[in-house]
Amino acid sequence: MATNPVKITETVLRDGHQSLVATRMRISDMLPQLEALDSIGYNALEAWGGATFDTCLRFLDEDPWERLDTLKAHLKTPIQMLLRGQNLLGYNHYSNDVVEKFVQAASKHGIGVFRIFDALNDVRNLKVAINAALNCPEKPHVQGCLVYTISPVHTNEKFVELAKELQGMGCHSVCIKDMSGLLEPYVAEDLVKKLKAALDIPIELHTHCTSGFGHATYLKAVEAGVDIIDCALAPFSSDTSQPCTETMVAALEGTERDTGLDRQAMTPISKHFLNVKKRIIEEFGLKGYFDINPNVLDFQIPGGMLSNLANQLKEAGMEDKYQDLLDEMPRVRKDAGYPPLVTPSSQIVGTMATFNVISGERYKMVPNEFKDLVRGKFGRTPVKVSKEFLTTTLKIDEKDIIEDCSIEDAKGKTFEQFKAELIEKGYLNPTDEDVLSYASFPQVAEEFFQKHYNKITAYKR
Numbered sequence: 001m002a003t004n005p006v007k008i009t010e011t012v013l014r015d016g017h018q019s020l021v022a023t024r025m026r027i028s029d030m031l032p033q034l035e036a037l038d039s040i041g042y043n044a045l046e047a048w049g050g051a052t053f054d055t056c057l058r059f060l061d062e063d064p065w066e067r068l069d070t071l072k073a074h075l076k077t078p079i080q081m082l083l084r085g086q087n088l089l090g091y092n093h094y095s096n097d098v099v100e101k102f103v104q105a106a107s108k109h110g111i112g113v114f115r116i117f118d119a120l121n122d123v124r125n126l127k128v129a130i131n132a133a134l135n136c137p138e139k140p141h142v143q144g145c146l147v148y149t150i151s152p153v154h155t156n157e158k159f160v161e162l163a164k165e166l167q168g169m170g171c172h173s174v175c176i177k178d179m180s181g182l183l184e185p186y187v188a189e190d191l192v193k194k195l196k197a198a199l200d201i202p203i204e205l206h207t208h209c210t211s212g213f214g215h216a217t218y219l220k221a222v223e224a225g226v227d228i229i230d231c232a233l234a235p236f237s238s239d240t241s242q243p244c245t246e247t248m249v250a251a252l253e254g255t256e257r258d259t260g261l262d263r264q265a266m267t268p269i270s271k272h273f274l275n276v277k278k279r280i281i282e283e284f285g286l287k288g289y290f291d292i293n294p295n296v297l298d299f300q301i302p303g304g305m306l307s308n309l310a311n312q313l314k315e316a317g318m319e320d321k322y323q324d325l326l327d328e329m330p331r332v333r334k335d336a337g338y339p340p341l342v343t344p345s346s347q348i349v350g351t352m353a354t355f356n357v358i359s360g361e362r363y364k365m366v367p368n369e370f371k372d373l374v375r376g377k378f379g380r381t382p383v384k385v386s387k388e389f390l391t392t393t394l395k396i397d398e399k400d401i402i403e404d405c406s407i408e409d410a411k412g413k414t415f416e417q418f419k420a421e422l423i424e425k426g427y428l429n430p431t432d433e434d435v436l437s438y439a440s441f442p443q444v445a446e447e448f449f450q451k452h453y454n455k456i457t458a459y460k461r
């Protein structure tokens with residue numbers, strides 16, 4: 001009997017398909033196996049947030065709130081969501097009341113674990129979401145993230161300091177979020193040991209196999225005492241996704257950290273999801289797999305974005321520019337003050353790098369989002385961006401450089417303003433959830449509402 005079993009959070013319903021098939025799994029793909037998944041004994045099932053909200057509305061003709069209700073009706077295992085702090089699930093900072101309403105609604109609809117991160121590891125961007133989750137009457141588990149990255153300024157000691165801050169803010173656990181699979185096995189061992197020594201709350205590790213370290217990194221982290229690891233069932237594991245659940249369960253069998261989970265019970269579930277994966281690849285014309293690439297250590301693109309980028313370039317008939325783009329990413333990232341590359345900073349840096357490669361001249365066309373990132377609108381960058389780069393290369397006005405951004409500087413519309421906008425457009429009496437969908441993705445949500453006008457209680461026609 002294991003003395004200190006490792007817990008597993010299963011990601012097949014969120015990160016697994018986000019990393020390998022552009023987040024195209026439907027609720028109907030999940031339904032047949034929800035009871036089986038529920039009976040495994042996972043720490044949590046990650047099934048909501050991240051890119052799922054956007055793809056539900058945009059590509060799958062599903063209401064993300066209804067999806068959550070359906071999941072909740074079939075699952076007793078806590079449902080985990082990934083939330084981008086003050087960004088929620090969108091790409092901009094929202095006002096505090098929108099963040100609070102979103103968190104409250106997600107909790108009410110059944111989120112049991114809030115995993116909350118900020119792309120710049122700026123804790124000021126996490127405060128509102130963390131507090132809102134801590135105050136929900138349903139008492140969800142609140143997890144703060146260290147967004148893991150490598151750069152000349154990121155050290156394990158600094159990550160431990162950040163983790164202590166998260167514990168101090170009331171988080172129930174801390175997750176090392178290694179979205180691009182950059183965490184090397186022995187570095188993971190050192191980081192987990194230091195975190196275990198400094199913190200009183202559980203430590204979870206989330207990685208991707210993008211560079212090929214995944215399973216080895218988990219093994220060293222487990223030896224160092226990590227409490228929870230994120231894994232995906234075989235068909236949605238490996239490559240740019242999480243290490244494989246069955247493999248990790250088998251690797252730990254008979255050791256003092258045996259998970260105690262029944263590997264055989266996973267076989268029929270995996271069989272189902274293999275067919276789901278095949279169907280999605282065919283339906284959406286996706287690639288569905290990505291070779292392990294140790295060069296990710298240099299270009300640092302998260303799994304989910306890599307699959308999107310490859311498919312976008314394929315659609316545009318520009319597959320030959322792929323390597324140029326991967327080479328340009330680290331250069332742009334350095335110019336931008338070494339932000340960790342995770343949504344939305346990954347998209348912002350990725351788009352900037354794409355523009356540089358396509359136009360053949362660096363910083364000829366500069367999207368506003370990139371200017372916002374480097375001038376400090378989203379919070380502090382790990383390294384201060386040089387003034388010359390800001391004013392000469394990007395031609396940003398000196399008065400627009402934000403020396404020390406607080407959430408207030410980036411204030412967006414309030415919940416009531418979003419609601420009034422919807423009513424103005426003729427959608428009378430929208431539910432809070434409709435308003436939150438609209439606040440997150442205005443255009444996409446409106447198109448969805450038009451198709452499903454009966455969803456809005458009194459649609460004016």
Ligand code: CO
Nearest residue numbers: 015179206208
């Ligand atoms: Co991930």
